[in-house]
Each structure stands twice: as structure tokens, then as C-alpha cells.
Amino acid sequence: MSTPKCPICGRPAAPRPGNRAFPFCSDRCKLIDLGKWLGEEYRIPGPRAGDGADAPARPEEREDDEP
Numbered sequence: 480m481s482t483p484k485c486p487i488c489g490r491p492a493a494p495r496p497g498n499r500a501f502p503f504c505s506d507r508c509k510l511i512d513l514g515k516w517l518g519e520e521y522r523i524p525g526p527r528a529g530d531g532a533d534a535p536a537r538p539e540e541r542e543d544d545e546p
């Protein structure tokens with residue numbers, strides 16, 4: 480098994496027993512990743528419009544509700 484790389488800095492990330500920040504190499508990189516999430520730099524790969532959900536796929540049409 481190869482050592483996984485930290486997705487933030489690319490350095491080898493130590494395995495979990497001794498690295499509570501896994502899969503990051505350190506708490507610092509873990510916090511950087513968290514900051515990216517909070518800043519919405521990352522897109523959450525969740526369900527998209529047209530994926531079976533009945534959420535409005537075309538927000539523009541909602542303007543029809545206005546008089």
C-alpha cells in the first residue's frame with residue numbers, strides 16, 4: 480500500500496493511528512480544507528437538478544408568481 484498524499488499540500492499523509500488529521504498530513508491542512516468548504520470553494524458533489532428531485536430546476540420561472 481502506498482502512502483496517501485495530503486490533498487492540500489501533496490505531502491505524504493501518515494496513516495490514521497498516529498495522524499488524527501488523516502487524510503490530511505496535519506491539523507493545519509485539515510483546517511485549510513475546512514476553510515475551503517466554508518468558503519464554498521469546493522462544490523459539494525451532491526444531487527443535481529434533474530436527478531429525480533422535484534426541486535425547481537429553473538429558478539427564472541418562479542418569477543411568474545410575481546404580479
Ligand SMILES: [Zn+2]
Pocket residue numbers: 485486487488489490503504505508
Ligand atoms: Zn498537508
